[in-house]
Amino acid sequence: MKCPRCEREMQKGYFRNANQSVQWIPETSKPSIWKSGVAKGAIELGDCSFSRGYWANAYYCPACRFVIVPVE
Numbered sequence: 001m002k003c004p005r006c007e008r009e010m011q012k013g014y015f016r017n018a019n020q021s022v023q024w025i026p027e028t029s030k031p032s033i034w035k036s037g038v039a040k041g042a043i044e045l046g047d048c049s050f051s052r053g054y055w056a057n058a059y060y061c062p063a064c065r066f067v068i069v070p071v072e
Helices: none
Strands: 011-017 047-049 053-061 066-068
Antiparallel strands (some): 011 053, 053 066
C-alpha cells in the first residue's frame, strides 16, 4: 500500500488486543465496560479467533509516521 502523504511503500502490520475488539472510538464516546462490548459509535477494525485474540491489519509509513487501518 502506498502512503497517501509521501507515496512511499507502507509496511504491513496489525493491531492486537486480547481482551476487547480492536476498534476506533469517536472522541465523544467512552470504551465499553464489557469485555466483548463495542463502544457507541465505534467501528470494529478487525476479527477475532480464540488462539490469536482480536487483531486488525494495519499499514505503517516510517517516513511520515502514519498508520492506516482498513475496515475489513
